[in-house]
Amino acid sequence: MHAVGTRLDAGTGRRPGLLGRGGGPRRRRDDRLVGWLFLLPVIVGFLIFYAYPTVRGVWYSFTDYSLLNDPAYVGADNYRQLVSDDQFWNALKVTGYYVVVNIVSQTVLALGLAALMHRLTRSVVLRATLLVPWLVPNVTIGLLWAWMLDPDLGFVNHLLGLAGLDATLSFNSPAWAMPLVALVNSWAYTGYTALLLYAGMLQIPPHLYEGAAIDGAGEVRMFRSITLPLLRPILALVLVVSLIGSFQIFDTVAVVYGGKAPIPETRVIYYYIYQQAFTYFHMGYASAVAMVLVVILGVLTAVQMRMLRASRSDLG
Amino acid sequence: MFSGIKIGRGVTWFALAAAVVLTVFPFYWMVRTALTPAADLYTDSTALWPQNPTLINFARILGLVSAEEARAAGGSGAHIDFLLYTTNSLVYSGLIAVVQTFCCAMAGYAFARLRFPGRDLAFAVIVAALMVPPIFTLLPNFVLVKQLGILNTIPGLVLPSLLMTPFAVFFLRQFFLSIPRDVEEAATLEGISRWGMFWRIVLPMSRGPLITIGLTTVVWSWKDYLWPLLVGKGESTRVLTVGLGVFLQQSPNRAPDWTGLMAGSVLSILPVLLLLVFLGKRLVQSMNFSGMK
Numbered sequence: 206m207h208a209v210g211t212r213l214d215a216g217t218g219r220r221p222g223l224l225g226r227g228g229g230p231r232r233r234r235d236d237r238l239v240g241w242l243f244l245l246p247v248i249v250g251f252l253i254f255y256a257y258p259t260v261r262g263v264w265y266s267f268t269d270y271s272l273l274n275d276p277a278y279v280g281a282d283n284y285r286q287l288v289s290d291d292q293f294w295n296a297l298k299v300t301g302y303y304v305v306v307n308i309v310s311q312t313v314l315a316l317g318l319a320a321l322m323h324r325l326t327r328s329v330v331l332r333a334t335l336l337v338p339w340l341v342p343n344v345t346i347g348l349l350w351a352w353m354l355d356p357d358l359g360f361v362n363h364l365l366g367l368a369g370l371d372a373t374l375s376f377n378s379p380a381w382a383m384p385l386v387a388l389v390n391s392w393a394y395t396g397y398t399a400l401l402l403y404a405g406m407l408q409i410p411p412h413l414y415e416g417a418a419i420d421g422a423g424e425v426r427m428f429r430s431i432t433l434p435l436l437r438p439i440l441a442l443v444l445v446v447s448l449i450g451s452f453q454i455f456d457t458v459a460v461v462y463g464g465k466a467p468i469p470e471t472r473v474i475y476y477y478i479y480q481q482a483f484t485y486f487h488m489g490y491a492s493a494v495a496m497v498l499v500v501i502l503g504v505l506t507a508v509q510m511r512m513l514r515a516s517r518s519d520l521g
Numbered sequence: 522m523f524s525g526i527k528i529g530r531g532v533t534w535f536a537l538a539a540a541v542v543l544t545v546f547p548f549y550w551m552v553r554t555a556l557t558p559a560a561d562l563y564t565d566s567t568a569l570w571p572q573n574p575t576l577i578n579f580a581r582i583l584g585l586v587s588a589e590e591a592r593a594a595g596g597s598g599a600h601i602d603f604l605l606y607t608t609n610s611l612v613y614s615g616l617i618a619v620v621q622t623f624c625c626a627m628a629g630y631a632f633a634r635l636r637f638p639g640r641d642l643a644f645a646v647i648v649a650a651l652m653v654p655p656i657f658t659l660l661p662n663f664v665l666v667k668q669l670g671i672l673n674t675i676p677g678l679v680l681p682s683l684l685m686t687p688f689a690v691f692f693l694r695q696f697f698l699s700i701p702r703d704v705e706e707a708a709t710l711e712g713i714s715r716w717g718m719f720w721r722i723v724l725p726m727s728r729g730p731l732i733t734i735g736l737t738t739v740v741w742s743w744k745d746y747l748w749p750l751l752v753g754k755g756e757s758t759r760v761l762t763v764g765l766g767v768f769l770q771q772s773p774n775r776a777p778d779w780t781g782l783m784a785g786s787v788l789s790i791l792p793v794l795l796l797l798v799f800l801g802k803r804l805v806q807s808m809n810f811s812g813m814k
Contacts, residue, residue: 236715237638243628254681258662321533322537352550352779352783396544453655464769482660488664
């Protein structure tokens with residue numbers, strides 16, 4: 206990796222100002238070769254596994270492709286089919302439902318949890334404990350809750366029985382399936398989200414709270430007048446990042462039905478794409494559906510990038 | 522007034538305690554179920570501790586007992602080897618985390634510190650890739666890996682994530698930009714090469730962020746399911762998540778083998794839990810916006 210260019214100006218300054226800027230007394234190295242060498246692995250990985258597949262994906266969405274034959278160009282047929290595909294619209298709808306329940310419950314709980322930690326304790330053990338579900342594969346979380354919510358033997362339904370309730374919570378109940386999936390994932394990611402928000406709260410100068418306390422403000426008042434407004438940029442960023450992740454729900458619904466396809470009420474967009482591509486081998490159509498997701502997530506990510514840049518400059 | 526504050530404190534501590542119990546209890550229940558003999562499940566599924574605790578569920582999913590014994594203990598008798606799946610998971614997430622973090626650090630450094638034509642354009646293009654959701658490149662990448670003939674091999678599994686992920690490049694560049702230039706300028710005067718600067722000066726200074734991004738990558742690849750499911754479902758390359766999914770499907774016509782599944786679930790948590798025990802402080806304290814993908 207010791208490229209020749211790196212030492213050009215080191216000793217004698219034989220070729221000063223190689224990069225232009227008038228060749229003043231400042232030493233400036235020629236990084237042309239080294240620069241690209243440093244980038245080489247990333248560029249190779251990027252071209253082969255990001256750029257090329259992206260182009261290929263767009264191309265597939267205009268073809269009829271079953272994995273066995275070569276892709277055959279069909280124009281916008283896949284997109285026309287998509288508009289009148291009830292299952293596609295259903296997938297969009299249930300994903301939207303999931304995202305709303307998941308994001309709202311998770312953010313509200315995480316905000317409360319973060320505020321409690323912020324005002325009460327700095328305990329690392331507590332934070333580590335709350336982080337545990339985030340470390341666990343979604344597959345494991347899905348299995349665990351499929352067991353906890355087993356209609357006959359599950360502990361949750363046992364508790365409901367003890368409480369004298371006749372209801373049975375199950376992923377097979379059309380009404381309960383999606384809220385349950387959403388709550389299970391909120392369970393898994395609330396601690397993680399809370400820690401992110403907590404980190405944001407630590408940036409708020411403590412003297413603001415001291416001053417407010419002297420003025421006789423209660424905790425609720427401080428939360429509303431100090432914590433929430435000052436946390437807003439970070440809260441917004443966390444929200445957008447969670448939203449993007451939330452749209453990509455797959456593992457949980459793939460697992461809680463014992464490896465069988467989910468019921469229509471929980472057949473989310475990711476699962477629908479997977480099913481079209483790998484159960485029915487409609488690669489072209491699956492790519493068209495994925496394109497729709499790209500557009501939705503692209504907008505969200507653009508927002509995220511702007512926020513990331515903005516919040517970084519503020520927080521240093 | 523004073524007692525009012527006290528009650529308020531009591532309620533908030535109670536809320537925190539409830540959050541901890543709610544977080545921990547399901548995991549306790551997972552362990553409890555894993556220690557229950559399958560035959561007892563219908564008679565002994567609600568007490569807080571099993572009547573006849575046993576390790577047989579772990580033994581049979583690790584492939585330590587014969588098929589007959591496994592069947593007698595409630596398994597399907599089909600071949601299952603969680604020891605292999607755990608190893609595969611460790612190789613998969615370890616390889617990706619180490620190589621990817623290193624390559625992204627090199628690129629991040631070049632983007633932050635070296636000057637060459639095309640640099641900013643290349644960076645903009647890579648950051649733009651953040652906008653493409655994984656599922657979109659997943660389908661063509663599957664086709665590519667299939668065409669290369671490396672389905673069900675470790676290279677096929679790791680290659681797409683091995684060299685880079687746009688977020689890590691972005692994150693590490695951001696960090697390198699924030700290092701004061703003084704140190705590097707002093708080293709420059711001594712005629713150090715660009716590589717020497719990166720390897721001997723910049724990398725050691727960046728241990729914190731490198732560990733942060735490396736750990737995050739370990740956790741995310743440990744949790745991966747869809748990609749290894751498509752590309753590495755074969756026995757020899759099966760990772761833990763895929764192994765659990767396959768195990769779940771092995772008894773399609775009767776109730777799932779819950780005691781075995783929970784034993785497998787415990788295995789899927791142990792390594793990351795150890796990571797938390799040993800690096801917890803670091804992980805928790807580094808939690809800010811760096812952990813996000």
